Amino acid sequence: MAIVVGIDGTGGAIFPGRERDREYDQAFAHSFVSRLCRNQGINRAYFRGPVRFGGGMLEAIAGGLQFIEERLTAGVRDPILLTGYSRGAAGVVALAARLQRRRPSLNVAAMMLFDCVDRQGDIDADVIPNNVGYVYHVIRNPRSRSRESFGNDGLRYSPPTVFPSAYSFMCTHGGMGGVPWTPEPGQSMHDRINEGFPDGETAITFAQDAAVSSQVWSHCQPFLQKHGFIS
Secondary structure: OOEEEEEOOOOOOOOOOHHHHHHHHHHOOOOHHHHHHOOOOOOEEEEOOOOOOOOOHHHHHHHHHHHHHHHHHOOOOOOEEEEEEOHHHHHHHHHHHHHHHHOOOOOEEEEEEEOOEOOOOOOOOOEOOOOEEEEEEEEEOHHHOOOOOOOEOOOEOOOOOEOOOOEEEOOOHHHHOOOOOOOOOOOOOOOEEEOOOOOOEEEEEHHHHHHHHHHHHHHHHHHHHHOOOOO
């Protein structure tokens, strides 16, 4: 079985801690990265994404690198696969670069990115390192007006990496990671989603976010199956 490492998106709280982790695990229970990595055997590792201002990201990257080293030491020689959502996607790009520096002859077979964003000043995820064989990257459509303050990362690469153009979808940034917004009391599924300061109202309704988020997951299935993320 492949060695799979995933880092999920940013969640809640300003500081890491037990209460934050409990709330995070509830919110991200069905995220795409969670589906690919959690409870899938000893060769898969799931890491929570950073807190609001970025704390925990470097620890997740280091944990992913350590996990890969441990599996290699245990004699596992199956393909290495990386996946991440939001800032966690930037984290796995940085993880691939660190792996390349540590083991120049070791390649990452494939990378699945869900709306990788440029919001972590202490890592560089602008360019996919060329130790990655195949990349699939799905991003929110700018016309969704979701998280307009977020720029995308992980869009540049160089051979021999194979990277088709990023595919865009009309849902929110949350929907892109498998965590679509849900209405609060008094709201309707047909209301537009307001992401709050600094981004405000999107062009997406709650119903559209849920439907298109499901389409994102379906769209990625052929790549995920081909490269061994799922059977």
